[in-house]
Amino acid sequence: MTDLDTPAVTVRLDIVERNIRRVHDHLARHGIANRPHVKTHKIPALGRMQMAAGAQGITCQKLGEVEVFTEAGVADDVLLTFNVLGRAKSERLLALARRLARLAVVFDNEVVARGLGEAARAAGTEIPFLVECDTGFGRNGVQTPEAALELARTAMRLGGLRFEGLMTFPNREPGTRQFLERALELFKRAGVPVPVVSGGGTPAIFAAQNIPQLTEHRAGTYIYNDRMVVASGTATWDDCAMRVRCTVVSTPTRDRAILDAGTKVFTSDLYTVTGYGHLLEYPEAAVVNLSEEHGVVDLSACRARPAIGEVVEVVPNHCCVVSNMVDEVYGVRDGKVETVWPVAARGEVR
Ligand SMILES: Cc1ncc(COP(=O)(O)O)c(C=O)c1O
Known part of the structure; x- marks a missing residue:
């Protein structure tokens, strides 16, 4: 390594392997599926290591990442955690969906839902989706559990979209638990099953079990860690x-x-x-x-x-x-x- 010219971005393989194992084991111990976010490394070989450790699938932030990781055959279950807008992207999404066992998306508004629903109906298919909820971070996400139910119902009525559950980032205590608790209550009362509740974030990994509603966790940074x-x-x-x-x-x-x-x-x-x-x-x-x-x-x-x-x-x-x-x-x-x-x-x- 001493002859490696600088600046050079290096990763210690023993630490990468230990980080993958430690996080996977923690989530597995608590019955929470592991869906690592590959935007951290953007390297298919590392995605394969995460899958080999037992991950249920991967998370991507952008369609381009889904394309690269699909081409490399890393995982056939992918969650895309970003609002997909516009015809160009809808077409890319549908092309990818044909190559994967499951390509689920998230969205937090009706404009995205309408665009995706229309594209899926035209292609004679259905896109699985999670409703993104803002449980305290102040970024994307519906603002209330009531709005989550309303958006899920609206999207289901459109056709071309299949409701699979709720998504948030990052898990924040106590806001995330309270939001999800109330949301699951509302969905139950409305007779809408919520098979997936997806949380995320590296600082939240070792407390993920404190949010009993979570069925899966998406962490990215943990593979390398940083300051x-x-x-x-x-x-x-x-x-x-x-x-x-x-x-x-x-x-x-x-x-x-x-x-x-x-x-x-x-x-x-x-x-x-x-x-x-x-x-x-x-x-x-x-x-x-x-x-x-x-x-x-x-x-x-x-x-x-x-x-x-x-x-x-x-x-x-x-x-x-x-x-x-x-x-x-x-x-x-x-x-x-x-x-x-x-x-x-x-x-x-x-
Ligand atoms: C939607 C979403 N999920 C999961 C993650 C992973 O978080 P972390 O890198 O803290 O593990 C991120 C990171 O930005 C994200 O934006």
Whole structure:
């Protein structure tokens, strides 16, 4: 690995394998189906590892990811967790549905339902769907359990759509449980069976069992973990498989080092943390600023300081966005590069 040119996005294979196993075992122990989200890695070989560990199917965020993973034959049960709008996308969805045992979608509004229903009816088929519920995150999702029932009923009346259940992201206590409890009550009273209740999020994995309504869980980040997951208390640095190898290219002052990677590798995603990465060899160092190709590291709190030419390993803030920045990821074991994976679904944002 020492001759790996930098910046290079590496993943520790032993940690990846352990993360896959640990999460799968936890969910299995609680009778919750595991539906990993592949947008984190975008690499079919890793999806296959997740399926081999016992996942029920995979989750994709974009149709392009479904296309890449279907072409690679990773799973025949796929959930697409994004509102699909417009004719071009409906046609791609239906073409994919013909190749898979199950391709389910989520939506949170009638406009999407109408478009999909119409496309499915014209193709003489039915698309299974979950109603997306906003249970506290403030992103997509119907706002109340009553609205979930209303949308499900409206969509069922349209034809071409088959109601399968409810979906939320991320599980948030106590809002998610309360929302789902009330929603299931309403659906029961209305005589509408809800076979699937799909929750998600890596920080929520180890508490998923506290939401008894969940039948499945979608986590993505857990396969690599990152600074945000460590900050949430769900993982330690030892659980972080993704490390960006960077070279120190300059030390303009005693307290400042410059890395050969900036926003074009790490992205500027801060989300819940301050700073842009964690240097494993220099834990007191802070990546305080990024420009496109430069990472500015504040060493003032460090006892030891890296020299020019030294290679350091940086755990990024948010591994999912880093995956989308590079052509390949290096799988490393015992200090050696064991495999190089093209990030096959990189850039698949449609
Ligand atoms: C809809 C949906 N489900 C599941 C996930 C997986 O969450 P995490 O990456 O925290 O595991 C995400 C992540 O963005 C998501 O948007």
